[in-house]
Amino acid sequence: MNTQTISTQPFADQKPGTSGLRKSVPTFQQPNYLANFIQSIFDSLDGYQGQTLVLGGDGRYYNREAVQLILKMAAANGWGRVKVGHHGILSTPATSCVIRKYKAFGGIILSASHNPGGPNGDFGVKYNIENGGPAPEKVTEAIFARTKEITEYKLLDAPDVDIDTLGESKLGGMVVEVIDSVADYQELMESLFDFDRIRALLTNGSFRLCVDAMHAVTGPYAHAIFEQQLGAPAGTVRSGTPLEDFGGGHPDPNLTYAHDLVEIMFKEDAPDFGAAFDGDGDRNMILGRNFFVNPSDSLALLAANAHLVPGYKDGLAGVARSMPTSAAADRVAQRLGIGCYETPTGWKFFGNLLDAGKATLCGEESFGTGSNHIREKDGIWAVLFWLNILAVRQQPVEQIVREHWQMFGRNFYSRHDYEEVASDRAKALVDHVQAQMPTLPGKTFGSYTVEYADNFSYTDPVDGSVSQNQGIRIGFTDGSRLILRLSGTGTKGATLRLYLESYEPNIAKHTLDPQVALGDLIAIAEEIAQIKEYTGMDKPTVIT
Numbered sequence: 001m002n003t004q005t006i007s008t009q010p011f012a013d014q015k016p017g018t019s020g021l022r023k024s025v026p027t028f029q030q031p032n033y034l035a036n037f038i039q040s041i042f043d044s045l046d047g048y049q050g051q052t053l054v055l056g057g058d059g060r061y062y063n064r065e066a067v068q069l070i071l072k073m074a075a076a077n078g079w080g081r082v083k084v085g086h087h088g089i090l091s092t093p094a095t096s097c098v099i100r101k102y103k104a105f106g107g108i109i110l111s112a113s114h115n116p117g118g119p120n121g122d123f124g125v126k127y128n129i130e131n132g133g134p135a136p137e138k139v140t141e142a143i144f145a146r147t148k149e150i151t152e153y154k155l156l157d158a159p160d161v162d163i164d165t166l167g168e169s170k171l172g173g174m175v176v177e178v179i180d181s182v183a184d185y186q187e188l189m190e191s192l193f194d195f196d197r198i199r200a201l202l203t204n205g206s207f208r209l210c211v212d213a214m215h216a217v218t219g220p221y222a223h224a225i226f227e228q229q230l231g232a233p234a235g236t237v238r239s240g241t242p243l244e245d246f247g248g249g250h251p252d253p254n255l256t257y258a259h260d261l262v263e264i265m266f267k268e269d270a271p272d273f274g275a276a277f278d279g280d281g282d283r284n285m286i287l288g289r290n291f292f293v294n295p296s297d298s299l300a301l302l303a304a305n306a307h308l309v310p311g312y313k314d315g316l317a318g319v320a321r322s323m324p325t326s327a328a329a330d331r332v333a334q335r336l337g338i339g340c341y342e343t344p345t346g347w348k349f350f351g352n353l354l355d356a357g358k359a360t361l362c363g364e365e366s367f368g369t370g371s372n373h374i375r376e377k378d379g380i381w382a383v384l385f386w387l388n389i390l391a392v393r394q395q396p397v398e399q400i401v402r403e404h405w406q407m408f409g410r411n412f413y414s415r416h417d418y419e420e421v422a423s424d425r426a427k428a429l430v431d432h433v434q435a436q437m438p439t440l441p442g443k444t445f446g447s448y449t450v451e452y453a454d455n456f457s458y459t460d461p462v463d464g465s466v467s468q469n470q471g472i473r474i475g476f477t478d479g480s481r482l483i484l485r486l487s488g489t490g491t492k493g494a495t496l497r498l499y500l501e502s503y504e505p506n507i508a509k510h511t512l513d514p515q516v517a518l519g520d521l522i523a524i525a526e527e528i529a530q531i532k533e534y535t536g537m538d539k540p541t542v543i544t
């Protein structure tokens, strides 16, 4: 078997976004496109010779081809061993778990997460470092710099590796180890949660669970854990077979795209608990019977109830949330007397806080929750956490959330997404708002007075690195907030995200629909940003 050195030319568009490089499948299928990016990752790393790489993906179209290419490139570049998921499948949280458990040098995750898949859908590549978490900005910047200069890549001239049989084989001088995609992750979950108690809940004859894997990567994990190990009846997991095109769906667990589950959970005689996950298994949507749990509230609730769960019974070091996530978790942190951190959007910013032991739980408004058990957000983990709480408290989801609001007040929260906006229009909108920023403080809109208007800048408390322009924030004197930012994960035009938050201590008002409670703020956002005019859309594509 020969190592080939293949000449190539740079592509100008390989800048990683919020979470890795995401492009349409046809873009990735261009000759050398994927190889360039993978070689650029390897070139920007130091000291991986002879070390272990973890490799897997969410099973979307092009996953298998990409795995073969990466294996041959890894062998040619001197990696010692690649642990690859069975059939090329590994969820994002499972990859993080395996990197940490086996002290691998890093991992490559093939996924465009919540973006649709299939021949005309999206594909993506993320690199995770040895702590199991997404590469921090200094690494992704180095990779991007390399993509602009690359002239050649290395490839082993060898037949494809059998990734459908567990076990070890040699590829040149490198060992390829096909691993069970679920086992290590399942063992970690068992060490954190009270499985006996959860099993008792799921088999008590009255509690009903419905889990929707959306034909994406969590299917095998959910079948193994909820049905086989914890005793939920067969059929509890819906759409549990990963498909290359996710069955034509959009594997984004929100009220719009997980409509099958939403329908089940909002009908009469609905199950007690419902959950859905995204393409790569790091997001979760939590539903009670006829009840939606906002992800920002979910984070706060997990923090407030963490003492009920074995893995967290000794207390939390702190809680971290992304800037646009509501401040509901801050109130819990304050009550518990623990640290509270506000980071830019994207899980990579939690890594240092977790490594330094400053935060135990982390969350994002975008259906992401996780903890220091790994360095990624984790969908199945979040559901197990909830089930553990339900098993101990023996109350319906809705009652638990309402009691939480009674204790802490309610942070009304909503996110409005405007998808596939023409990029120049989206940029013009941002410029238009940015231009008003200096004059906004002190200005009144109805009963609201602007206290501050800025573009969020974050200084990492551990390594001092600074990340600027992480989203426009307009804060009002009563603590309400409007946030505007452009997505860093979309692949078609621009996606504008408007985040809205207000705080309501009055229990009598907690039953309001968030869209009503936030009505004034929605109108103020329109007045400042003129979203309808700039986007040409009269309503958001997705409302959470």
Ligand code: VG1
Residues within 6 Å of the ligand: 018, 019, 112, 113, 114, 115, 278, 282, 283, 322, 345, 346, 347, 364, 365, 366, 368, 486, 487, 488, 489, 490, 497
């Ligand atoms: C979105 C979310 C962000 C999340 C990111 C990756 O980013 O807002 O909170 O971390 O997706 O999630 P953006 O830049 O589009 O707003 V995943 O599950 O798609 O890897």
Ligand code: CO
Residues within 6 Å of the ligand: 092, 113, 114, 278, 279, 280, 281, 282, 283
């Ligand atoms: Co994801």
